[in-house]
Amino acid sequence: MLYDTLIKPILFQLDPERAHHLAETVLTSSLASPLLACQIPAVRYPADFFDCDLAGIPLRNPIGLAAGFDKNAVMYRDLARLGFGFVEIGTVTAKEQVGNPRPRLFRLPRDQALINRMGFNNHGAEKVAGRLAGPAGLLPLGGNIGKSKVTPLEEAVDDYLFSFRKLKPFVDYFVVNVSSPNTPNLRQLQEREPLQALLQALSDENHDPKLPLFLKIAPDLNQAQLEDIVAVVEETGVAGVIATNTTIERGGLRTAAAKVTQIGAGGLSGKPVGARATEVVTFLRRNLPAETALVGVGGIFDGADAYQKVRAGAATLQIYTGLVYGGPGTVIRLLNELYGLMARDGFKRYSEAVGADLA
Numbered sequence: 001m002l003y004d005t006l007i008k009p010i011l012f013q014l015d016p017e018r019a020h021h022l023a024e025t026v027l028t029s030s031l032a033s034p035l036l037a038c039q040i041p042a043v044r045y046p047a048d049f050f051d052c053d054l055a056g057i058p059l060r061n062p063i064g065l066a067a068g069f070d071k072n073a074v075m076y077r078d079l080a081r082l083g084f085g086f087v088e089i090g091t092v093t094a095k096e097q098v099g100n101p102r103p104r105l106f107r108l109p110r111d112q113a114l115i116n117r118m119g120f121n122n123h124g125a126e127k128v129a130g131r132l133a134g135p136a137g138l139l140p141l142g143g144n145i146g147k148s149k150v151t152p153l154e155e156a157v158d159d160y161l162f163s164f165r166k167l168k169p170f171v172d173y174f175v176v177n178v179s180s181p182n183t184p185n186l187r188q189l190q191e192r193e194p195l196q197a198l199l200q201a202l203s204d205e206n207h208d209p210k211l212p213l214f215l216k217i218a219p220d221l222n223q224a225q226l227e228d229i230v231a232v233v234e235e236t237g238v239a240g241v242i243a244t245n246t247t248i249e250r251g252g253l254r255t256a257a258a259k260v261t262q263i264g265a266g267g268l269s270g271k272p273v274g275a276r277a278t279e280v281v282t283f284l285r286r287n288l289p290a291e292t293a294l295v296g297v298g299g300i301f302d303g304a305d306a307y308q309k310v311r312a313g314a315a316t317l318q319i320y321t322g323l324v325y326g327g328p329g330t331v332i333r334l335l336n337e338l339y340g341l342m343a344r345d346g347f348k349r350y351s352e353a354v355g356a357d358l359a
């Protein structure tokens with residue numbers, strides 16, 4: 001594929017954030033359509049094989065774009081062309097914010113990973129809502145919301161509620177992000193009491209229509225914290241959990257330790273987070289009621305990675321770092337490979353394989 005031999009080597013020479021903006025320009029330009037189209041492999045699975053749903057929202061396939069790639073809702077209409085089944089914008093905060101100083105995004109090619117400390121750089125809920133009010137996209141759309149950096153933790157609920165109200169008319173589901181490592185103290189909102197209060201407030205606000213509400217969690221939670229998450233999800237009746245966000249762990253990397261130290265703080269994504277994210281999915285699937293939807297995300301680069309998460313109980317998946325390393329053909333290639341593996345194992349439909357390892 002042209003992406004591996006030509007485009008990626010050029011993009012990977014650029015500063016990662018500049019490369020992202022270049023990709024954004026290409027994706028949203030109609031002139032680039034033929035270039036993109038020839039990067040996307042032919043579909044090699046039956047038309048309805050991957051029919052599934054995200055907490056009741058019908059999907060053409062289970063692969064979604066993870067949050068952070070289209071923070072400001074500038075690309076979501078164009079991402080349908082890459083074959084995604086659904087797209088999530090954000091994280092959006094109540095207040096517009098510039099994020100952390102650059103550089104704040106780093107590649108670790110030897111680990112097929114990224115480290116980022118973007119810090120929720122985004123245009124704010126008001127502006128993003130204005131953009132969403134334009135022509136609707138073709139794909140189900142998620143709104144991922146977080147806390148503004150300047151808002152104290154004690155006022156977090158109102159901050160989330162502001163973004164929730166602004167985006168609600170335009171999205172199909174919501175994600176409450178309490179798991180980014182790059183907003184000071186944000187992850188404290190994963191603790192039982194504040195989390196219960198936040199999810200309850202959003203649930204109370206969520207009517208006419210009631211949209212599926214997801215909680216996105218970190219891979220770094222310990223057993224007791226995961227048990228608390230299960231309890232709060234059940235108490236508040238949220239529709240599902242997205243597992244997981246990036247990790248603050250740095251164990252087992254191939255990249256030289258000195259380079260990792262020099263990069264500094266941030267969330268690690270890609271291959272190194274894959275196994276832990278799958279463990280979290282397994283734990284949640286074993287402990288949450290069957291009707292609670294689970295989205296598996298972290299380190300999905302190919303069909304085999306996707307298959308593991310599905311067999312662990314994730315009915316839908318999301319990717320970010322795999323797209324950066326794999327390019328515009330990633331989603332269809334992944335679906336082709338996943339179909340091959342499922343057909344090999346005798347599954348007639350995608351949904352039959354969900355949770356197969358838990359039986």
Ligand SMILES: Cc1cc2nc3c(=O)[nH]c(=O)nc-3n(C[C@H](O)[C@H](O)[C@H](O)COP(=O)(O)O)c2cc1C
Nearest residue numbers: 066067068091116244245269270298299319320321
């Ligand atoms: C550069 C970058 C920015 C991200 N920004 C967000 C964000 O704003 N909100 C969020 O919920 N997750 C964010 N994430 C986390 C991803 O959505 C995803 O949960 C994580 O990267 C693991 O998936 P992956 O290994 O496929 O990348 C970001 C990830 C990266 C690499």
